[in-house]
Amino acid sequence: MSLRTQRRLAAVTAMVTAAVLTVAVPAHAAALTGVGWSVSQPQPGTTNVRYTWSFTTASGPSTINYVTMTVPATTAVPGALTVQDYYGVGIGTATYAAGVVTFQVTTPASIAAGTPILISIDGFTNPTTPGNAYTSTVTTELAGHAAVDTAASNAVAINDTSTAVTVVIARSTAFTSNTTGFDLLMDAAIPGQDSQYKDVQLTVKTNAASGYTLRTQIDHQPRGVNNPAVSLPAVSGAVGSTVVSPPANTFGYKVQGSTGNGSAGSQMTAGYAGYTAGMWGTAFFSGVPTNGDTITLRNQAYIDFLQKADTYTASITYSVTPTY
Structure with a gap:
């Protein structure tokens, strides 16, 4: 990122x-x-x-x-x-x-x-x-x-x-990610490898008086390289639907943890949600400035033998919008 x-x-x-x-x-x-x-x-x-x-x-x-x-x-x-x-x-x-x-x-x-x-x-x-x-x-x-x-x-x-004093402070927001890409190696026949996850840590610093909103989006659901017609569906189909344990043959995310001033979006508090293609979903927000919030998003896939063997790829985008 x-x-x-x-x-x-x-x-x-x-x-x-x-x-x-x-x-x-x-x-x-x-x-x-x-x-x-x-x-x-x-x-x-x-x-x-x-x-x-x-x-x-x-x-x-x-x-x-x-x-x-x-x-x-x-x-x-x-x-x-x-x-x-x-x-x-x-x-x-x-x-x-x-x-x-x-x-x-x-x-x-x-x-x-x-x-x-x-x-x-x-x-x-x-x-x-x-x-x-x-x-x-x-x-x-x-x-x-x-x-x-x-x-x-x-x-x-x-x-x-009287002497007027004017201090000009730039509106500033810094947003970083510790992960530029990740692989999940999965095998439905091996216990523990039928579910795999990767934690992505995002850091936000902003002097926005009313905080910020962290949103997520995916270009498309992970789909097969050899067979693009086959995909790994989103958990519950869309951001906003939550489940504590995602069903087999789905891909989703949740807020695994955070430090700082912000709060997980209401749709993330109960568990996993699916990324939505072409639509921003709110994952996290803060109502005050922060000198460094860290947000850990856990990306997780679950499979069984019904998910066709292939290499599935997609691109996730994170966006931070400050509110001044």
């Missing part, structure tokens, strides 16, 4: 900051946690400033259509706002009206409670009045703008004596 690395830039702005605008909290809304707001330049009246919000959802799963963020009453938006970065939520567009920035998700999707979200937007002009206690109130909303969660941010200072 080959190394797969995916990189994107995620800006993280650190500074002592905040805004003076009070918004009533809907009685039914839960409180967001870890609400942060920062500005890329803290001087009064500075133009083309990036505002960044980060928070963690409290309720869910909820289909979030909008995220609204208040800004100081004297903030100006002379042109169109541009979304520069986002994770934990789908791509969207930003608009401004009457002291409120609205991030509208292009394709709303269900978001679980405890999901970290970050949104960075360019195009603001800071208030001209210096202050050390500016804050922003962030609210997640359903279709029709019904509030889900809301909370106020930290305090932000906008004055001539």
Whole structure:
């Protein structure tokens, strides 16, 4: 298997900051946690400033259509706002009206409670009045703008004596396998050789805020070199079907073990599943970053005398998708 690395830039702005605008909290809304707001330049009246919000959802799963963020009453938006970065939520567009920035998700999707979200937007002009206690109130909303969660941010200072600090951390995912190929030598007449397995160890490192998903796929079920019309069928026929002991004349896999933060996919917890040709099946996932998860997938074949003698071949592909 080959190394797969995916990189994107995620800006993280650190500074002592905040805004003076009070918004009533809907009685039914839960409180967001870890609400942060920062500005890329803290001087009064500075133009083309990036505002960044980060928070963690409290309720869910909820289909979030909008995220609204208040800004100081004297903030100006002379042109169109541009979304520069986002994770934990789908791509969207930003608009401004009457002291409120609205991030509208292009394709709303269900978001679980405890999901970290970050949104960075360019195009603001800071208030001209210096202050050390500016804050922003962030609210997640359903279709029709019904509030889900809301909370106020930290305090932000906008004055001539502040220094903005910006740390840019690359979005990075590394994925490796310890096996490029394997052979299973089998004989139905010899006890122990009618079932053979090979463990493949995969390693995942990623700083994706919402973790990653490990998927598997096979190009076709192992089929005979001399007689391509004959194959070694998948356990139960498809990923998603599980059996503790695969029947004879099948080929499948299971999560034999793991270390780190992730969890075996629900379809793998009961035992073996079959690889599916041309379709990704989820084998493992994590909801948080990891400095090194190891996942052992056990590939196993079972035969009896009904499986025709031949050399059966196929190619398995593993894929890791980070969720920023």
